[in-house]
Amino acid sequence: MIQVFIILTFIVFLVVFFFNLFNVIPQIVFIGFYPYALFITVFLGILLFSASYIQSRFWLITIKAMISIVLVISLFTLILIVINARHLNGYKKKYSEYIRTVNEFTKVEGVDKFYKEDFNRSIATLIEKSTGMSPTFKNNGILISDNEHYFDEIIEAISKAEKHVHVLFYIMRDDNIGQKLKTVLIDRAKQGVEVRVIYDALGSFKLSRKYINELKEVGVEIVPYNTVFKSLVTGKLNHRTHRKMIIVDGVVAFTGGVNIGDEYLNRDKNIGIWQDIIVEMEGDSVNYLQKIFLADWYYVTDKKITDIYYYGKTSVENYLPVQMVAGGFDTGWHEIHQMYFTLINSARGRLYIATPYFVLNDAMLESLQTAALRGVDVKIVIPEKTESFLIDWLNESFFKEILRSGVEVYKYKNGFMHAKSMIVDNRVVSVGSANLNMRGYYLDYEMNVLLYDEQLCLRMEQIFNKYMKMSEKQKYKDYEKLSLMRSVRYIIGRLILPIS
Helix, strand or coil: CHHHHHHHHHHHHHHHHHHHHHHHHHHHHHHHHHHHHHHHHHHHHHHHHCCCCCHHHHHHHCCCHHHHHHHHHHHHHHHHHHHHHCCCHHHHHHHHHHHHHHHHHHCCCCCCCCCCCHHHHHHHHHHHHHHHCCCEEEEEEEEEHHHHHHHHHHHHHHHHCCCCCEEEEEECCCCCCHHHHHHHHHHHHHCEEEEEEEEEECCCCCCEEEEHHHHHHCCEEEEEEHHHHHHHHCCCCCCCCCCCCCEEEEEEEEEEEECCCCCCCCCCCCCCHHHHHHEEEHHHHHHHHHHHHHHHHHHHHHCCCCCCCHHHCCCCCCCCEEEEEEECCCCCCCHHHHHHHHHHHHHCCHHHHHHHHCCCCCCHHHHHHHHCCCCECCCCCCCCCCCCHHHHHHHHCCCCHHCCCCCCEEEEECCEEEEEEECCCCEEEECCCEEEEEHHHHHEEEEEEEEHHHHHHHHHHHHHHHHHHHHCCCCCHHHHCHHHHHHHHHHHCCCCCCCC
């Protein structure tokens, strides 16, 4: 009976503690600290429960010591997260310093003409002020959604490199496509091309030492973004670089939702058909992607590369407004959240969204509901199944509130839909690495591209319609009255909301 009382008291304490913690400290600090708090809570609960049954003085002293150590580490981690959230760490300083240094190389003309349209001005001005990235206008852009095709395009572009190749991915695997990438990078390095690679230490933790050494042996500079140890001592284990980009000779670049792994080529039978999108770009926009890569390179290596050699003048004359949006936990303005929020609120006719993770805070939920209620045609496609049943429960937990306002939700049933894209009124399409979840809004370092072009919007609409044909439309009546079991599932799913 005493043990039951201890457990109930502990649960009540946790509810009160987390409620007050969320209301007292800044939201971004709470979201950053939440996974640590969740682990600590479970660990302390196990220790306290064990202590109620243990009689041995030695083990009781050991448990007390462990509790003390965990609390000290927790306090240390919380302090680091507060420091990161206040932009007092190295990333914000180095990133901003680098962007300011090279801005002279990447100035563009034509901004005044572009800003004459209210729609363009409201979105582009926000992004420029929060990220330092203005729109560029002399560009070519292609949306690629065919799995085999986008890797073929990437490999071919790298194989033609003459000066430098820059690669950044959250996930790099030592599998078939990983081997193809390694082979072409080694070939270029042997021909005297400068090759630099950044991979996320946690996302690519399975990348073999042999793979890395083979690249280093021929002169490829390959470095991890924040090793696990560095992440722990800086309080950034929960903040990864989720960006994906390849820049070749400062002339052609690729970015989007695709990592380096065979699952992106439909070679994982457990996943099935993998749907994703990347953007291939030429023109002034490539210089802006180059800035983002080299700013990250400066952060992870302390090497500040500012030579104009890496920033060329484009020969492209085609008019295509393009704007880069880079964001992260400690970059200043939660740029990705601001971008999605503004795009949703700017929609007047239609708003189409494809995202594998559908996790909304109050602002995003109300924005989507309000858009639908004021007559905007809002359609959202998400996968029927993700990599975790908890995420599936979390995704579904928003359906009732969204469907009630008139938003149409579709579950993609033909594999895994991993694309992160948004179309607004045939005026702008967003494609990139950022999901509609807390990791995309706040926690990870992300990279999206805005393409202000009607034809590319129509191309994206074709891709979106393909997704919808392989999806099942959800009905409000199926979520209006939830069974007790489904309600419990959704509550459990919401527990991982801050870390999803």
